[in-house]
Amino acid sequence: MSTLDKSDVEKIAFLARLGVDEQDIPEYATNLSNILEMVEQLNSVDTDDVKPMAHPLDAVQRLRADVVTESNDRENLQSHAPQVEQGLYLVPRVVE
Amino acid sequence: MQWEVVIGLEIHVQLSTKSKIFSGASTAYGAEPNTQACTVDLGLPGVLPVFNGEALKKSVMFGLAVGAQINERSVFDRKNYFYPDSPKAYQISQLYYPIVGEGHIDIDLEDGSQKRIGVTRAHMEEDAGKSLHENFHGQTGIDLNRAGTPLLEIVSEPDMRSAKEAVAYMRKIHSIVRYLGVSDGNMQEGSFRCDANVSLRPKGQEEFGTRAELKNINSFRFVEKAINVEIERQMDILESGGTVVQETRLYDSEKNETRSMRSKEEANDYRYFPDPDLLPIVISAEEIEAIRETLPELPDDKCARYREQLGLSEKDARALTIDRDMADYYEAVQQAVDDAKMAANWILGDVAALNNKNAIEFKACPVSAEQLIGLLKRIKDNTISGKIAKEVFEAMYAGEGDADTIIDNKGLKQITDTGAIEAIIDEVVANNPGQVAEFQSGKDKLIGFFVGQVMKASKGKANPGQVNQLLQQKLKP
Numbered sequence: 001m002s003t004l005d006k007s008d009v010e011k012i013a014f015l016a017r018l019g020v021d022e023q024d025i026p027e028y029a030t031n032l033s034n035i036l037e038m039v040e041q042l043n044s045v046d047t048d049d050v051k052p053m054a055h056p057l058d059a060v061q062r063l064r065a066d067v068v069t070e071s072n073d074r075e076n077l078q079s080h081a082p083q084v085e086q087g088l089y090l091v092p093r094v095v096e
Numbered sequence: 097m098q099w100e101v102v103i104g105l106e107i108h109v110q111l112s113t114k115s116k117i118f119s120g121a122s123t124a125y126g127a128e129p130n131t132q133a134c135t136v137d138l139g140l141p142g143v144l145p146v147f148n149g150e151a152l153k154k155s156v157m158f159g160l161a162v163g164a165q166i167n168e169r170s171v172f173d174r175k176n177y178f179y180p181d182s183p184k185a186y187q188i189s190q191l192y193y194p195i196v197g198e199g200h201i202d203i204d205l206e207d208g209s210q211k212r213i214g215v216t217r218a219h220m221e222e223d224a225g226k227s228l229h230e231n232f233h234g235q236t237g238i239d240l241n242r243a244g245t246p247l248l249e250i251v252s253e254p255d256m257r258s259a260k261e262a263v264a265y266m267r268k269i270h271s272i273v274r275y276l277g278v279s280d281g282n283m284q285e286g287s288f289r290c291d292a293n294v295s296l297r298p299k300g301q302e303e304f305g306t307r308a309e310l311k312n313i314n315s316f317r318f319v320e321k322a323i324n325v326e327i328e329r330q331m332d333i334l335e336s337g338g339t340v341v342q343e344t345r346l347y348d349s350e351k352n353e354t355r356s357m358r359s360k361e362e363a364n365d366y367r368y369f370p371d372p373d374l375l376p377i378v379i380s381a382e383e384i385e386a387i388r389e390t391l392p393e394l395p396d397d398k399c400a401r402y403r404e405q406l407g408l409s410e411k412d413a414r415a416l417t418i419d420r421d422m423a424d425y426y427e428a429v430q431q432a433v434d435d436a437k438m439a440a441n442w443i444l445g446d447v448a449a450l451n452n453k454n455a456i457e458f459k460a461c462p463v464s465a466e467q468l469i470g471l472l473k474r475i476k477d478n479t480i481s482g483k484i485a486k487e488v489f490e491a492m493y494a495g496e497g498d499a500d501t502i503i504d505n506k507g508l509k510q511i512t513d514t515g516a517i518e519a520i521i522d523e524v525v526a527n528n529p530g531q532v533a534e535f536q537s538g539k540d541k542l543i544g545f546f547v548g549q550v551m552k553a554s555k556g557k558a559n560p561g562q563v564n565q566l567l568q569q570k571l572k573p
Contacts, residue, residue, distance in 0.1 A: 011365075015365055054171040054193070054370045054375075054376045055375050060377070060378040061147050061374055061375040061378070062147075063148070063149030064115075064120070064147060064148050065150075066149065066150035066151075068114055068120055069120030070115075070122070070134040072131040073134065074131050074133075077130070077133075077134075077135070078130065086129065086237070088228060088237030088239055089237070090232055090235045090236070090237055090238070091180040091236050092236070093234055093235055094227060094229075
């Protein structure tokens with residue numbers, strides 16, 4: 001069950017918006033399958049009494065006070081953007 | 097075939113914090129594009145989210161108000177998808193350990209009964225930015241001011257069986273978040289948005305049918321219409337032997353139809369995992385209890401109190417308590433004039449009617465509670481009649497000042513001087529000898545005619561009680 005085939009790799013690449021060369025797919029499939037196999041060893045461990053871990057640090061989130069601390073820095077931030085107009089970041093057209 | 101409708105709602109409520117959920121940028125509505133989008137909101141490399149404690153507090157308030165279990169430990173996850181209004185390419189949300197667990201609310205049905213609807217869960221997450229598709233030479237413009245605004249997503253059980261029930265549920269949730277002050281609930285500004293999951297199943301069948309998800313329906317009226325057209329669409333498919341496809345559909349309010357946005361199976365693979373940038377959110381039982389202490393009186397409790405203490409009918413009490421602004425207004429007026437029924441009649445009658453006619457929300461009502469109190473006091477002390485009061489109210493609504501000013505300016509003060517009323521009566525009696533004779537021969541009902549004539553001659557200003565009494569005396573044979 002931990003063996004990925006070509007279509008799995010294609011789907012994962014699509015979801016991550018990665019371009020993958022056709023010829024490299026078998027190698028990716030093998031490597032990813034090996035990772036899954038390694039991780040699957042965990043299934044042999046009895047974890048009934050183990051609390052699910054959300055973070056490796058044994059700490060809790062610090063809360064920030066609800067105060068506005070940022071001021072308008074649009075000009076600076078947009079100077080790094082490839083294209084802006086009327087204060088908007090422009091991107092290739094997305095259609096729903 | 098008899099079909100049963102099954103509806104569940106997901107409501108996104110913007111929490112009314114000053115700053116964003118993970119950054120110190122302002123959440124104020126209506127600013128120039130991208131002037132409230134800082135490096136964290138833009139997802140620039142190297143930035144880290146820092147969680148806003150106020151979003152936690154407001155979420156807990158909502159959970160307590162719907163009788164839900166509050167999870168002392170909740171965790172943020174990343175929901176991964178690519179869309180340019182979400183620059184990190186993931187949304188920080190809570191999938192596995194949401195802040196609010198199972199709760200419930202009671203909705204008010206048209207026949208006056210209540211129905212309990214389960215709340216499955218509610219979780220905190222960040223809002224996305226806005227995409228503007230017009231006028232950018234075939235490109236899309238992105239405004240990230242809204243990106244990172246705190247949301248509470250409230251998920252219901254599939255407990256609703258009609259579009260009307262869905263609207264009633266939505267109204268109740270809206271009422272609760274407004275009472276709590278956790279959101280302004282402004283639907284035009286997108287602070288309160290709803291997705292509806294709609295499916296049909298043969299009546300009596302346990303298993304649910306395949307559902308369609310209707311996205312982003314932004315008014316109470318459209319929710320009802322959208323669900324009803326979707327029910328019809330699915331019924332047509334099922335009746336003709338077809339199958340409903342699980343998908344996301346968009347409601348087009350102009351055409352009053354739903355249309356397919358994307359098929360669920362190809363789009364939704366969000367690969368959630370715990371966000372390593374954020375530690376678990378922990379709140380103690382003591383802190384939760386301290387928040388519980390701050391909860392205001394909620395609509396159901398207020399409604400019960402109005403009935404028991406003020407003697408209002410169920411219908412009036414319910415209508416007055418849906419909107420907190422209206423309830424506050426009512427309480428101010430009621431306490432000042434010490435007449436629960438009179439205050440209720442005016443507010444649910446004349447005030448609500450003019451607000452509805454002008455599409456004005458109660459909080460923006462041009463007649464303040466103090467102004468209405470001023471008017472009702474003049475009815476109580478017989479300065480004006482109830483009928484004239486309506487004229488004064490309309491003038492107040494139009495901004496002509498307070499009641500006393502309008503009464504003076506328009507000379508509307510009630511005539512209570514017996515001599516003056518008698519003079520008018522004498523004139524009416526002299527002008528209508530035929531009716532006088534009929535009345536005196538036993539046609540008692542004609543008293544109404546005489547009262548009407550006298551009121552008309554006095555331009556509505558004569559005190560109706562006095563008119564009645566004096567007429568009886570004068571007309572006695």
